[in-house]
Amino acid sequence: DLYVHILQKGFQLGSVLGVGAVAPARAAYTSLWLKQPVDPLLLARTAGATTLGDFTLVAVAGAVRVKNIDQDGLEDRAYRLHYNQGQNRTDVFAQAGAAAGLAAGAALLRGAANASALHYLGCSSVGAAGGILLHVLTWPKEE
Numbered sequence: 545d546l547y548v549h550i551l552q553k554g555f556q557l558g559s560v561l562g563v564g565a566v567a568p569a570r571a572a573y574t575s576l577w578l579k580q581p582v583d584p585l586l587l588a589r590t591a592g593a594t595t596l597g598d599f600t601l602v603a604v605a606g607a608v609r610v611k612n613i614d615q616d617g618l619e620d621r622a623y624r625l626h627y628n629q630g631q632n633r634t635d636v637f638a639q640a641g642a643a644a645g646l647a648a649g650a651a652l653l654r655g656a657a658n659a660s661a662l663h664y665l666g667c668s669s670v671g672a673a674g675g676i677l678l679h680v681l682t683w684p685k686e687e
Contacts, residue, residue, distance in 0.1 A: 545622045547610055549631070554602030555595060555669075556638050556676060562594030562666070563673035585656065585663060588649070592666030630683070637679035638672045645671020 567587045574582050610618065625631055649667020653659040 546618055546625065547606060549622075549625050549635075550606035550610070551599070551603055552635055552638070554599040554606070555642075556634070556672060557602060558595030558598030559591070559638070559642070559669040559672040560676060561598060562591035562669050566594045567591045567666075585658065588653075588663045588666035588670075589660065590666065591669045592662035592664070595665055595669040596662065633683070634676060634679050637675040639675070641671040641673070641675020641678070642668045643671065645669065645674070 567590045570590045571582045571587055574580050574586070613621070646664060646668040648671065649664050653663055653667070656663075
């Protein structure tokens, strides 16, 4: 349960960084520095590669961290995560967004001869990042 949470956060981190920072930086570089038109497939692949890289790093780091926690600590952390409404809501919004992004990507990339798994992952990342943004924007304010 705890490791699944760690993997979800790795995907979410990669999605937000890929869509919010790396893909826009790549677009700016291509457009402003290279003076070339920005290819949406390049941006999707960039977001996908960032997500995959961050997911992999977090998976390895999480495995090392979890290995060093005793059983009581694992159970305590898993219990607290299970009942954390903010974490659960973030995960639901990210998962729904990822599914919507993947579906949209499948429709948009249909027939693209050079579309790869990274392109589809990038589209899913866009949806996940959008879901997380929607979660943040609609989270009830505490008074």
